[in-house]
Amino acid sequence: MKSDYDVAARKRPVNLTLNEDLVNQAKGLTDNLSQVVESLLSGYLAKSREERLAKHQAVEATVKLWNDFNAKSGSIADEYSSL
Numbered sequence: 379m380k381s382d383y384d385v386a387a388r389k390r391p392v393n394l395t396l397n398e399d400l401v402n403q404a405k406g407l408t409d410n411l412s413q414v415v416e417s418l419l420s421g422y423l424a425k426s427r428e429e430r431l432a433k434h435q436a437v438e439a440t441v442k443l444w445n446d447f448n449a450k451s452g453s454i455a456d457e458y459s460s461l
Contacts, residue, residue: 382424 389412401411408414 381420382427383420 394415404411404414
C-alpha cells in the first residue's frame with residue numbers, strides 16, 4: 379500500500395498533551411505507542427484530504443451547473459441591469 383507521506387523520513391520527538399488514563403490504557407495494548415499514534419495521524423490526514431477534495435469537487439460541480447445554466451438562460455442580472 380502506498381503512503382501519502384515519506385515513511386522513511388527521520389523520526390523526531392514531539393511533545394503532546396494527552397489524557398494520562400488513555401495513554402496508560404493504550405500502553406497496555408501496544409508496545410509501540412508512537413507507531414499507533416503515527417498510524418492514526420496518517421489516517422486522519424488521509425481522511426481530511428479526501429474530505430477537502432470532495433468539497434472542492436462539489437464546488438466545481440456547482441460552478442459548472444451555474445455556468446451551464448447561465449450559458450443556456452442568460453444572466454438573471456440582465457433583466458435588472460440599467461446599462
